[in-house]
Amino acid sequence: MPVADSALRRSLLSLALGAFATLGLGPAARAGEVEVLHWWTSGGEARAAQALKASLQAKGHQWKDFAVAGGGGDAAMTVLKSRVVSGNAPAAAQIKGPALQEWAAEGVLASIDDVAKAEHWDEVLPKVVADIMKYKGSYVAVPVNVHRVNWLWVNTAAFKKAGANVPTTWDEFFTAAEALKKAGITPIAHGGQNWQDLTTFEAVVIGVGGADFYRKALVQLDPATLKSPTMEKALATFKRIKPYTDRNAAGRDWNLATAMVIRGEAGMQIMGDWAKGEFIAAGKQPGKDFICTPAPGTAKAFSFNIDSFAMFKLKSDANTRAQRDLAAAILSPEFQETFSLNKGSIPVRLGLKMDKFDDCAKASAKDFVDTARSGALVPSLAHGMAVPAAAEGAIKDVISQFWNSDKMSAKEAMDRLATAARTR
Structure with missing residues (x-):
């Protein structure tokens, strides 16, 4: 569940003392390491996460899995707050919807406009989706997939x-x-x-x-x-x-x-x-x-529900480069196809072939494109x-x-x- 802005601020403040006591800053991250907080622990989701891990490792980076099961993400958000206030944020965390804006308002998310521009995100994403991934006009998150709710x-x-x-x-x-x-x-x-x-x-x-x-x-x-x-x-x-x-x-x-x-x-x-x-x-x-x-x-x-990853500010240049490669990999055509085939969703990236998907997914993908053009693509309350x-x-x-x-x-x-x- 997203956390309201005021609630997020209170939570960060209230967790600060406890976090410093229980979570150390840990050893220095290895060069090119990307730590990813997610709750993809079921069979299909776990296979999709492994595909993303393989993509990063192929580029020479280290993947540090930060999987927190349970609660549809509630447990993961509690752990994330502790990590952020301890000054030890992961490179990326599974956050979605208005909660992205709330985290960005805290000043802890990084702009990934350089990746978005190089990968032409404004062209391959529907505007309504791109706007959710931005804070004050800059991308701070990357969308993973689309679920149709209706x-x-x-x-x-x-x-x-x-x-x-x-x-x-x-x-x-x-x-x-x-x-x-x-x-x-x-x-x-x-x-x-x-x-x-x-x-x-x-x-x-x-x-x-x-x-x-x-x-x-x-x-x-x-x-x-x-x-x-x-x-x-x-x-x-x-x-x-x-x-x-x-x-x-x-x-x-x-x-x-x-x-x-x-x-x-x-x-x-x-x-x-x-x-x-x-x-x-x-x-x-x-x-x-x-x-x-x-x-x-x-x-x-x-009516859409979209999984997405917020990118946090990092201190290491090598880890920042790995984080940028992660963002690019998530929206790559290869990962978009692999993940959605495993999860039952459809790719968020427009223009992909749907040959490997079933009829329900093909229909959903067509309607996704059509409603993006007509203005009838709406976020799920x-x-x-x-x-x-x-x-x-x-x-x-x-x-x-x-x-x-x-x-x-x-x-x-x-x-x-x-x-x-x-x-x-």
């Missing part, structure tokens, strides 16, 4: 049994849900966790209001948009989904919900493309056993890409409260959303 996953056998059609609109979605319900199949696999609630909600907002509306409401946090008739309709549509989930949804992990669709116990799930990895691991084939399609009404929009962590957390709480309440009206939820958006 996917709908469909079990083809379940739909055939129910006589349902794959929906492209919210009206069609509820028609399909009714057919699945009558066939004795749970229509929507859902995990009742706040980030999953928000993932579903942002897909509804895009589907009901479009990309521009979503951007004004959930990225710019415009008060009038948050309290508009369109937002009221989005909230009402979102709430209509819940009766089509099962009673055991509360607290369920996303992958267990995906497993329900894989087994045909449920017909659909709204989830990012990491769900595809679960289908593939179960031996299922896209287009045959399951269908990946944009969430209803969102075919012309793309639910996955830390859109707003500072404090506002995201407050909005997340409101959405889950609305989802789980039998008494809260859409208008009351709108008022609470507008208040949550002011959280800093």
Whole structure:
């Protein structure tokens, strides 16, 4: 999770004394050593990290792995704060979204404009992505990959049994849900966790209001948009989904919900493309056993979640050169392909051949390019890409409260959303 600016400052100050006591500065780094903090510890991710390591070693540099498992990065951020205040920052750390700006504001990130210019990053990256990687106009981070969040996953056998059609609109979605319900199949696999609630909600907002509306409401946090008739309709549509989930949804992990669709116990799930990895691991084939399609009404929009590495200021010239080579390697066509094939995502670099990717990834890559051109490429609120962590957390709480309440009206939820958006 990103850390809000004020929270980050407090955390750095509060951790300083303890960090100096527990973490020494350590031996001097070897020439050309690059230390990388990440949480790529699962099978596919670990293989991708090894590919990056091999790329650096081929250039004569030493790779020092700084993997911190657990918590979706929360544990890694705690360790990183300690390292930074001790004056012993790694060369690169896995940080994303608005948190990049918060770290850069602390003065600890290095400009990598020299690499970006030499490698033509402004030409090979969509502007909306490049802007997230910059602080005051200078690159301080390099993006790794792209996950599309606004996917709908469909079990083809379940739909055939129910006589349902794959929906492209919210009206069609509820028609399909009714057919699945009558066939004795749970229509929507859902995990009742706040980030999953928000993932579903942002897909509804895009589907009901479009990309521009979503951007004004959930990225710019415009008060009038948050309290508009369109937002009221989005909230009402979102709430209509819940009766089509099962009673055991509360607290369920996303992958267990995906497993329900894989087994045909449920017909659909709204989830990012990491769900595809679960289908593939179960031996299922896209287009045959399951269908990946944009969430209803969102075919012309793309809600993204991007992994990225922030580059920290270093004292050693040799290590700085290694850090620059790391940044260049991450956006190289070879690594972009290798990593995304392992992780189930798509390359963030534009213009790459997709011959080795499956149909879901090919469709995602085409939509990524098309929406970058049309202006419908938007950052995911639910996955830390859109707003500072404090506002995201407050909005997340409101959405889950609305989802789980039998008494809260859409208008009351709108008022609470507008208040949550002011959280800093």
